[in-house]
Amino acid sequence: MAKDSSDLAKKYIDAALKRSSRPPSKAAYARAVRLAKQAIDDLTHVSHRAESPGR
16 A cells, blocks of 8 residues: 555645646655655545444
8 A cells, every 4th residue: 555655645746736837846745745645544544444343
């Protein structure tokens, strides 16, 4: 799932940047991808916990 969430994060950030007139710095892009990946991982984890029986 780690590679999948990285790809999803990059696709999300790239799509968001298409609306921007100026590209971000490499550091800002890397930070945005890292944060988006973490958010995707967190949401995936929460959804799996919600689906598991006994909770």
